[in-house]
Amino acid sequence: MFGAGAMTNSIPEIRDTELMFVIGSNTTEAHPIIAMEMKRAARRGAKLIVADPRKIWLSEIADIHMQLKPGTDVALLNAMAHVIITEGLADEAFIAAHTAGFEAVREATRETTPEWAEAITTVPAQLIREAARAYATTKHAGIYYTLGITEHTHGTDNVYSLANLVLMTGHLGVRSAGMNPLRGQNNVQGANDAGASPVFYPGYQRVSDPAARAKFEAAWGAKLSPDEGMNLNVMMKAMAKGDIKAMYVMGEDIMLTEPNAARIEDGLNNIEFLVVQDIFLNETTRFADVVLPAACFAEKDGVFTNSDRRVQRVRKAVNPPGEAKADWEILCEVARAVGYPMPEYKDAGEVYAEMAALCDKFAGISHERIDQEGGLQWPCPDPEHPGTVYLHGDGPLNGTAEFQATRYRPSEELPDTDYPLLLSTGRTLYHYNAATQTRRSSGAKARQPENFIEMHRKDARMRGLRDGELVRVISRRGAIQARVNVSPRMRRGCVWMPLHFAEANTNYLTNDAGDPTTGTAEFKVCAVRVESLESVAAE
Amino acid sequence: MSDNDIKLEIDGREVEVPAGSTVLDAARKLDIEIPTLCMDDRVDPAGCCRMCLVEVEGQRRLHPSCAYPAAEGQKVATHNDRIDRHRKGLLSLYKADHELDQHGRPVSRGVHNRLADYLDTYGTGPALTPVDAPRVARSESLETNPYIQFDPESCVVCGLCVRYCDEVEAVSAISLVGRGSGTTIGTADQRSLLDTSCELCGGCIAVCPTGAMTEKPSVTRLPQLQPPKAPTSKVRTTCNFCGVGCQLDLHTEGDQVVRVTSPKPGTTLNDGNLCVKGRFSYEFIHHDERLTQPLVRGEDGQLHPTTWEVAIQRVADGLRQVEARHGTDALGFVSSSRCTGEENYLMQKLSRAAFGTNNCHQCAAT
Numbered sequence: 085m086f087g088a089g090a091m092t093n094s095i096p097e098i099r100d101t102e103l104m105f106v107i108g109s110n111t112t113e114a115h116p117i118i119a120m121e122m123k124r125a126a127r128r129g130a131k132l133i134v135a136d137p138r139k140i141w142l143s144e145i146a147d148i149h150m151q152l153k154p155g156t157d158v159a160l161l162n163a164m165a166h167v168i169i170t171e172g173l174a175d176e177a178f179i180a181a182h183t184a185g186f187e188a189v190r191e192a193t194r195e196t197t198p199e200w201a202e203a204i205t206t207v208p209a210q211l212i213r214e215a216a217r218a219y220a221t222t223k224h225a226g227i228y229y230t231l232g233i234t235e236h237t238h239g240t241d242n243v244y245s246l247a248n249l250v251l252m253t254g255h256l257g258v259r260s261a262g263m264n265p266l267r268g269q270n271n272v273q274g275a276n277d278a279g280a281s282p283v284f285y286p287g288y289q290r291v292s293d294p295a296a297r298a299k300f301e302a303a304w305g306a307k308l309s310p311d312e313g314m315n316l317n318v319m320m321k322a323m324a325k326g327d328i329k330a331m332y333v334m335g336e337d338i339m340l341t342e343p344n345a346a347r348i349e350d351g352l353n354n355i356e357f358l359v360v361q362d363i364f365l366n367e368t369t370r371f372a373d374v375v376l377p378a379a380c381f382a383e384k385d386g387v388f389t390n391s392d393r394r395v396q397r398v399r400k401a402v403n404p405p406g407e408a409k410a411d412w413e414i415l416c417e418v419a420r421a422v423g424y425p426m427p428e429y430k431d432a433g434e435v436y437a438e439m440a441a442l443c444d445k446f447a448g449i450s451h452e453r454i455d456q457e458g459g460l461q462w463p464c465p466d467p468e469h470p471g472t473v474y475l476h477g478d479g480p481l482n483g484t485a486e487f488q489a490t491r492y493r494p495s496e497e498l499p500d501t502d503y504p505l506l507l508s509t510g511r512t513l514y515h516y517n518a519a520t521q522t523r524r525s526s527g528a529k530a531r532q533p534e535n536f537i538e539m540h541r542k543d544a545r546m547r548g549l550r551d552g553e554l555v556r557v558i559s560r561r562g563a564i565q566a567r568v569n570v571s572p573r574m575r576r577g578c579v580w581m582p583l584h585f586a587e588a589n590t591n592y593l594t595n596d597a598g599d600p601t602t603g604t605a606e607f608k609v610c611a612v613r614v615e616s617l618e619s620v621a622a623e
Numbered sequence: 624m625s626d627n628d629i630k631l632e633i634d635g636r637e638v639e640v641p642a643g644s645t646v647l648d649a650a651r652k653l654d655i656e657i658p659t660l661c662m663d664d665r666v667d668p669a670g671c672c673r674m675c676l677v678e679v680e681g682q683r684r685l686h687p688s689c690a691y692p693a694a695e696g697q698k699v700a701t702h703n704d705r706i707d708r709h710r711k712g713l714l715s716l717y718k719a720d721h722e723l724d725q726h727g728r729p730v731s732r733g734v735h736n737r738l739a740d741y742l743d744t745y746g747t748g749p750a751l752t753p754v755d756a757p758r759v760a761r762s763e764s765l766e767t768n769p770y771i772q773f774d775p776e777s778c779v780v781c782g783l784c785v786r787y788c789d790e791v792e793a794v795s796a797i798s799l800v801g802r803g804s805g806t807t808i809g810t811a812d813q814r815s816l817l818d819t820s821c822e823l824c825g826g827c828i829a830v831c832p833t834g835a836m837t838e839k840p841s842v843t844r845l846p847q848l849q850p851p852k853a854p855t856s857k858v859r860t861t862c863n864f865c866g867v868g869c870q871l872d873l874h875t876e877g878d879q880v881v882r883v884t885s886p887k888p889g890t891t892l893n894d895g896n897l898c899v900k901g902r903f904s905y906e907f908i909h910h911d912e913r914l915t916q917p918l919v920r921g922e923d924g925q926l927h928p929t930t931w932e933v934a935i936q937r938v939a940d941g942l943r944q945v946e947a948r949h950g951t952d953a954l955g956f957v958s959s960s961r962c963t964g965e966e967n968y969l970m971q972k973l974s975r976a977a978f979g980t981n982n983c984h985q986c987a988a989t
Contacts (some may be wrong), residue, residue: 115867117901145793270960273866281984282981282984291981306979308975309981313974314982319982328947329944332938334966335961335988336959336985339934357942377913381861382905385963398860398963400858402878405909409931416969432965439699439968457727458869513898516900524906525904526906547718591655622651
């Protein structure tokens with residue numbers, strides 16, 4: 085592809101864009117402030133193309149809304165590629181100068197006509213044509229996507245298909261264009277940058293690369309493993325299988341946020357030792373042997389890196405409650421207690437300096453610089469470098485960018501007679517993930533106090549369900565209760581639930597089948613059925 | 624200077640601005656102070672508060688500089704007797720229509736009241752009898768939203784909140800309702816904000832020049848009624864919710880975060896905007912369920928408070944014992960995209976350097 089997973093362009097550029105292709109992102113709820121920039125651009129006259137199974141807020145102001153069936157993204161995107169290639173809208177000069185492997189994509193999309201895609205996605209062929217033409221013929225056209233693209237067993241193919249569109253139209257290295265994954269959490273980008281990954285050291289240096297390993301071995305004074313580690317999805321399954329015997333979990337409620345919660349529960353019961361480091365007791369601490377009280381973001385120093393690669397400061401405003409400590413201080417103490425000589429860092433700035441010295445991408449970034457200049461966007465290789473607003477301004481990073489041909493394959497678990505509804509999950513505006521923080525705020529409680537299931541009115545009527553009725557939602561992996569929310573946003577046959585509610589944990593339903601490359605689980609597609617609780621009670 | 628720049632003169636000083644600029648933009652470029660109430664760069668100018676009136680040579684009337692286009696060769700005055708007289712008259716009207724405190728100044732609800740500033744700076748004309756306009760707020764028993772409070776007596780009906788809600792947040796939850804001197808800010812049928820399209824972003828509070836729109840939590844701490852109990856300060860930080868990376872100012876009183884605001888528009892990537900989570904979801908910081916001491920599971924299967932020494936030793940022993948029994952790759956380290964970059968760095972360093980395993984990941988799936 086073309087380099088590290090990060091927005092190629094910047095958030096402030098959105099307001100000047102001419103076309104936005106938003107796919108698998110309910111931006112107004114998950115990234116409200118980015119959505120404000122999109123609204124501003126749309127108001128100014130930029131074209132907005134939305135591809136989403138639900139009639140999300142943005143779809144109402146969109147020029148084109150492709151309401152595809154969940155999990156059929158590759159078919160839709162390959163049909164768009166087909167239109168672009170067959171109608172001669174591809175940027176041949178860009179393809180020749182900066183890319184490799186285009187022929188494979190041409191071959192793979194030869195048969196993927198919009199009519200073929202219509203049969204799979206239910207999106208009218210004409211709409212696919214219009215979207216493809218508009219995207220290909222607009223210069224400042226950006227793609228914006230989120231977990232609706234990645235949280236599938238074919239998530240990697242989805243991303244490749246999008247990247248193919250970007251490359252064949254040359255929408256790279258241009259202002260207000262590019263390929264822009266909007267990061268879900270405050271510091272997803274920063275966690276990846278810092279090497280919290282089974283395959284990368286800090287700064288996206290591969291653990292399998294002997295030169296990188298030698299560098300880190302020298303810096304850390306320790307022998308490092310050349311073997312790639314397990315990703316989170318694999319680790320979760322390995323607990324139940326008995327391959328993982330101890331876990332150290334910092335700042336995540338894995339019981340609530342990972343798919344197939346029943347299997348996680350088995351795993352957590354199965355392991356011998358569990359440490360949880362967090363700010364509240366949560367579902368996972370029920371299984372913990374040790375719980376370490378941590379400081380929250382307002383009580384410590386450090387940096388978060390946002391979606392557009394911008395490293396910004398977190399600053400301590402108040403003291404942590406009681407004896408709670410900043411996570412970085414706790415980690416240092418644990419390391420020393422197991423006999424590793426972790427340096428006596430004076431503050432978080434020294435930790436950052438140690439990391440920056442080992443990573444070319446961040447070498448020019450320091451707490452001092454951010455304090456003076458504000459956030460800095462990597463790559464920023466030296467202290468004089470101003471940071472990088474958009475990537476690939478002078479051609480793709482690694483010389484040429486590779487096309488990756490993709491072929492549509494259905495999601496792992498599709499509806500059938502026993503489980504006739506297709507469930508997707510996601511986040512709402514008012515809550516945030518495990519909601520340990522937002523469920524403690526009055527506004528979120530007033531707006532969304534409990535779990536709900538959005539469904540089409542005909543699906544509800546067929547089952548004799550009323551709006552607001554309490555139902556049981558059942559998948560092959562578990563069952564939970566939720567209230568029916570009859571919603572004009574839904575497609576027939578599809579239902580949607582948020583993931584925020586511990587007492588009715590939607591992840592008892594979700595499928596933990598992972599993408600073969602990334603291990604990212606299929607949160608967006610699984611099969612369920614819905615039963616009325618009230619009629620059961622009446623029987 | 625590009626080809627389409629415009630050259631004009633303000634208060635006798637020459638200035639060049641790009642085509643499409645307003646007289647106010649040009650004045651700002653010269654650092655000439657012009658008062659405004661209804662103006663914000665994020666919305667189209669409305670020119671309705673009339674505070675920014677200027678005299679343009681050749682024009683009979685005074686014009687609002689926020690909405691008046693700059694033109695080649697224009698000559699503008701921002702301060703003279705005529706403008707002064709007009710402004711004083713306007714301020715008299717605003718004052719007569721505003722709730723005043725015991726010292727006869729506009730009330731301040733824990734936030735900066737720009738009207739009070741302007742009364743101090745520019746003074747008023749003749750004192751007018753207070754206007755008894757029949758303005759209504761949504762009834763308190765109906766308005767159950769926990770965050771946003773509207774006080775019609777402090778409102779100058781500049782409508783900036785309404786325009787922000789429409790043009791920036793694009794939800795159009797609030798609107799000007801009523802007519803004449805009874806015009807006020809309301810919702811459809813004066814419903815609770817919770818029953819409208821409102822997303823509780825609090826932008827109306829942030830743009831309000833007089834503090835008529837305020838945060839409910841801070842209203843309980845009106846400075847003139849209840850001075851801050853402890854020293855106050857402001858700390859710039861990054862929001863801990865989604866991946867946009869909005870900059871926040873945490874306002875503290877002693878060891879408590881009491882309010883969250885955005886830095887000024889145009890200074891950070893969020894351009895003065897925040898969402899409901901960033902602005903209001905800070906109650907968790909001081910929640911009484913926060914963990915305050917280390918806990919270890921005892922023989923009875925329950926978690927019990929303990930000291931840091933004991934807890935850290937237990938962690939070290941537990942991990943080392945599993946490593947000894949099952950090998951280092953039987954350990955898993957789950958880092959967090961909610962924690963800082965430094966903390967993620969240290970977690971993977973712990974896993975790799977102290978234990979020698981690459982089983983280190985976090986919940987990031989994008």
